[in-house]
Amino acid sequence: MEWETVIGLEIHTQLATKSKIFSGASTAYGAEPNTQACAVDLGLPGVLPVLNEEAVHKAVIFGMAIEAEIAPYSVFARKNYFYPDLPKGYQISQMELPIVGNGHLDIEVDGIMKRIGITRAHLEEDAGKSLHEDFHGLTGIDLNRAGTPLLEIVSEPDMRSAKEAVAYMKKLHELVRYLDICDGNMQEGSFRCDANVSVRPKGQKKYGTRAEIKNINSFKFVEKAINHEIERQIELIENGGRVIQETRLYDSVKDETRSMRSKEEANDYRYFPDPDLLPVLISEDYKTVVKAQLPELPQAKKHRFKDQYALDEENAAILTYSCQMADYFERVLKESGCEAKLCVNWITGELSAALNKAGLEIMDSPVGSERLAGLLARIRDNTISGKIAKQVFEEMWQSTATADEIIAAKGLKQITDTGAIEAIIDKIIADNPGQVEQYRSGKDKVFAFFVGQVMKEMQGKANPAEVNKMLKVKLNQ
Amino acid sequence: MHTKTLIELAQGLRSGEFSSVELTQIFLNRIKQHQHLNAYITVTEEAALQNAKAADVRLANGKAELLTGIPIAQKDIFCTLDVKTTCGSKMLDNFTAPYNATIVEKFNQAGAVMLGKLNMDEFAMGSSNETSYYGVVKNPWNTHTVPGGSSGGSAAAVAARLAVCATGTDTGGSIRQPAALCGITGLKPTYGRVSRYGMIAYASSLDQGGPMTHSAEDAAILLQTMAGFDEKDSTSVDCPVPDYRAGLNNSLAGLKIGLPKEFFGNGLSSNMAATLETAINEYRKLGAEIKEISMPNLKLAIPAYYVIAPAECSANLSRFDGVRYGYRCENPVDLTDLYTRSRGEGFGKEVKRRILMGTYALSAGYYDAYYIKAQKIRRLISEDFKNALAKVDVIMGPVTPTTAFGIGEKIGNPIEMYLSDIYTIAINLAGVPAMSIPAGFVAGMPVGLQIIGNYFAEDSLLNIAYQYQQVTDWHQHTPKGFE
CATH class of the missing domain: 1.10.10.410 (Arc Repressor Mutant, subunit A)
Incomplete structure (x- = not known):
């Protein structure tokens, strides 16, 4: 039989606010355990949450960017369950009335465009972390992360392969970084994915029973975990078994998913509106202001780069991968006065290679756009050859000198006599x-x-x- | 000296007739002398004398406010920095908050001298103070009867002159009912008028702190300090706080008083009804017009309340899990054991009952039938109040169906106990302000008159109560043995 896969993703993006969603404590990553948790984060008796306006702002920016409905009235609800790293015994989230409603994101797989529906995106607080090592059989609890703002973005079950799922996730990752609402750091857990996977005979309308794979934290693992799960489900059904609705955990070491809990064992979260918080009201005026401040979005920027700078698809994609990369390119282009081709070659060639080798992102590049532009300008006016320029670039990487300073000091000026x-x-x-x-x-x-x-x-x-x-x-x- | 009003004491402190240290010592002595009432959970003698000394300096420097140097006491539901806050529960017997509740901070700023923390029903759940882990408080008018609850310690302490005044909190009547049973003045402000920050939550959408005092004037002075927007409490309302004493002398001529016929039905004893009739007659003499009104949804208040309040408390009390603070069971074998035994051993019966009721009401499959339905009733009740208060200026009625009942009389029958709040609960559901003022005695036990006003009309309630207290002296009676 031919099978069709149906995938929907829930992605938790950590919003890049300075303070937590309901308290004034810092959200910075990596501090000593429990040094960034105030009385509110600790869930002490008598404390109350106060909503961080910036988290709402960032959620609205996201909603605007995916052309979603922004709820004029949204409500925080309590999701009740006991866990030691959940200090209040409930998580403040949104249930019936999320801040962002129906929207969409376009992806491209093998040259074919596809629109993926986004059902909703809601604001919630993150929990702390339980640490099971180093405590001699006991569990340590670090509440630094408790109360960090999250935007949970829930897609429609519109993806039909692991490849599409990864494309969607990458696209979303690119978007939240573009919008500057999330740092996108997957190692630190700023961008986490749960995947709902089911299979059905091709042509069947009804969805199969789905399994939810929790907490997959890299693009590679998402693809592997989903593919593994598809295989497991098909094999199970073909051998006369039945998929049960359950939560599964992906083990990246063994490359397998295993059952965490079934639907029967699932918590009844007893959601109800949080009486400590007022409903969030978003006016048309507010939306207009946010819309006007939206940066150029990745898709639009890529098209513009292709047209304006005569770039091919691949180069346009690389240069618009992040806002910082695109800005860097445009600054070099403007300041050097060179042709786009030369700038592209240098940025995607020498610079990218050096950054990769050093494990740095473009915004942390030791050679800023101004210095690179200075170097390329010397190629343009024939002061140095491309080959010498590479030598100068290496010097620049190690120092803070300009191309002109290095050329003069080392006598690298091209002989045109x-x-x-x-x-x-x-x-x-x-x-x-x-x-x-x-x-x-x-x-x-x-x-x-x-x-x-x-x-x-x-x-x-x-x-x-x-x-x-x-x-x-x-x-x- | 202990029978003087707040204003008289404030004047005495200013004129140098006595010092705050002397005054504080008198009250500390009285607390010791009347320990059998069990009104206090914690007495902060040393800190009180220190703060009294500081208040005397401030008085001498002429920088004193009205409350500077006045000995007051806090219900043990308000978090106090460095002083144990138990909420009447074994669960918090070992808990000291690292911060002050907003209103505690405000009293400290005003220079009030805190004598200690007052007994209360466990987590404010109860109407008799019998659910306290620290034992029942005795009603100073008759020590075989309850003081009411949950602010039973506050009411008994003020009635017995073990503090000049006190704070209380009111979720379904917890200020007004004990105030009525102990013959003092109690005010539950409009929801949102007083910050809830640092006040341990029972039912967040209903809880409201307020003053418990001898007179309307004292209540005005306390509310002046307690009221106001707090950026730490999103549900506190940012609207101006009027000068509550400024309007106390306004005339009541032409005041329209509504008496809901639902308040004067079968449940109210004839003696109580007669006492209230006399009180209302006083208002007639003061120039008020009396109208009978109807509020048809009042009868739904108790069932709606006992869905909403337990639902909220079931989540509010989840934080008491034995993990970070508070009671933890001995030698837990695993996480489930830690949770079940810490909570099972740390909470009392009534608290557990309400957590169970609330958990049930919020469960999948029951949510719509209970929680949503109760919220709809809540809206209907609010409409009743809005409609009534469009026709009349204030609503009056009883606070309780009877005077103080005996210790042990109702604790075995929760439903009967819940019915003792039948006249107060609807007010919390609507969120309007209401007062209880002493209005006479039945068989030697105090009777309270309830005055209910429109949103943020505390000034008008205080004016109406004050005018009554100018022509009656019920609020000046002191129980025998406490004169």
Whole structure:
């Protein structure tokens, strides 16, 4: 039988606010355990939550970017369950009236565009962390993360393969970073995914029973976990079994999912509106202001780059992968006065390679857009060759000097004095009569040997175009 | 000196007739002398004398406010920095908050001297103070009877002159009912008028702190300090706080008083009804017009309340899990054991009953039938009040069906106990302000008159109560043995 996979994703994005969603404590990652948890985060008796306006702002920005309905009236609810790292015994979340309603995101897989529906996105607080190691059989609890604002983004079951799911997740990841509402750091858990997976015979309308795979924290694992789950379900059904609705955990070490709890064992969360918080009212005026402040979105930016700078799909995609990358490119382009092609080659080539090697993001690049533009400008005006430029770039990576400073200090300025080049060419021709003979008898390949010899003699500082031109004249004499 | 009003004491402190230290010592001595009432859970003698000393300096410097140097006491539901806050529960017997409740902070700023923390029903759940882990409080008018609850310690302490005044909290009548049973003045402000920050939550959408005093004037002074927007409490309302004493002398001529016929039906004893009739006659003499009104949904208040309040409390009390603070069972074998035994051993019977009721009402499959239905009734009741208060200026009625009942009389029958709040609960559901003032005695036990006003009309309630207290002296009676 032919099977069809149905996938929906729930993605928790940590909103990049300075303080927590209901308290003034800092959200910075990596502090000593329990040093960033105030009385409200600890759930002490008598404390009350106060909503962080910035979290609402960021949720509205997101809603606008996916062209969603923004609820004029949304309500926080208590989700009740006991767990040691959940201090109040309930999580403040949104249930019936989330802040962001129906929206969508377009993805592209194998050159085909597809629209993925987003059912809703709601605000909630994160829980703390239970630490099971290093406590000699006891459990440690770190409440630094408790109260960190999350936007849970729930998709429609619109994806039909693990590949589509990953494309959607990447697209969303790119978007939240573009919007500057989430740092996107997956290792630190700023962007986490739960996947709902089911299979059904191709052509069947009714959905199969789904399993939810919890907390998958990388694009690679999402793909593997989903594919594994699809296989498990198909095998189960084909062997006469039945998929049960349950929560499963993906084990990346063993590359398998295993059951956490079934629907029967599932908690009854007893949601009800939180009486400590007022409903959130969003006015049309507020939406208008937020809309006006929205940055250019990735899709639009990519199209513009393709048109405006005559870039191919691949380069346009790389340069618009993040807002910072796109801005960097546009700054280099403007400041250097170079052609787009040269800038693209340098950014996607030398710079990207160096960043990758150092494990840095574009915003942390030791060579800022201004210095790179300075370097490319010297290529443009023939002060140095591309080859020398790479040498200068390496120096720049290690220092704070400008390209001009390095070129001057190291004497790398290109020789454009035709007299000097001519003298060298004459010498090389005189020293290599055999190769001259070969060239003149029609072996064109030998030409490269002459170029190499001249450049070597001139320590790479000769203008290659000039060398080519003059060599041709001399050899053909 | 202990029978003087707040204003008289404030004047005495200013004129140098006595110092705050002397005054505080008198009350500390009285607390010791009348320990058998069990009104206090914690007495902060040392801190009180220290603060009294500081208040005397402030008085000498002429920088005193009205409350500077006045000995007051806090219901043990308000968190106090460095002083144990138990909420009347074994669960918090070992708990000291690292912060002050907003109103405690405000009293400290005003220079009031805190004598200690007052007994109460466990987590404010009860109408007789019998659910307290620290034992029942005795009614100073008859020590075989209850003081009411949940602010039973506050009412008994003020009635017995073990504090000049006190704070209370009211979720379904917990200020007004004990005030009535102990013959003092109690005010439950409009929901949102007084900050709930640092006040341990029972039912968040109903809880409201307020003053418990001898007179309407004293209540006005306390409310002046307690009221106001607090950025730490999103449900506190940002609207101006009037000068509550400024309007006390306004004339009541032409005042329209509504008497809901539902308040004067079968449940009310004839003696009580006669006493209230006399009180209402006083208002007639003061120039008020009396009208009978009807509020048909009042009868639904108790069932709606006993869904909403337990539902909220079932979540509010989840934080008491033995993990971070409070009572923890001995040698838990695993997490479930830690939870079940800590909560099972730390909470009393009534608290457990309400957590169970609330959990049930919120459960899948029951939510719509109970919680949603109760919220709809709540809206109907609010409408009743809005409609009534469009026709009359205030509503009057009884606070309780009877005077104080005997200790042990109702504790075995929760339904009967719940019915003792039949006249007070609807007010919390609507969120309007209401007062209880002493209006006479039946068989030597105090009777309270309830005055219910419109949202944020505390000033008018205080004016109406004050005018009555100018022509009657019920509020000046002191129980025997406490003169």
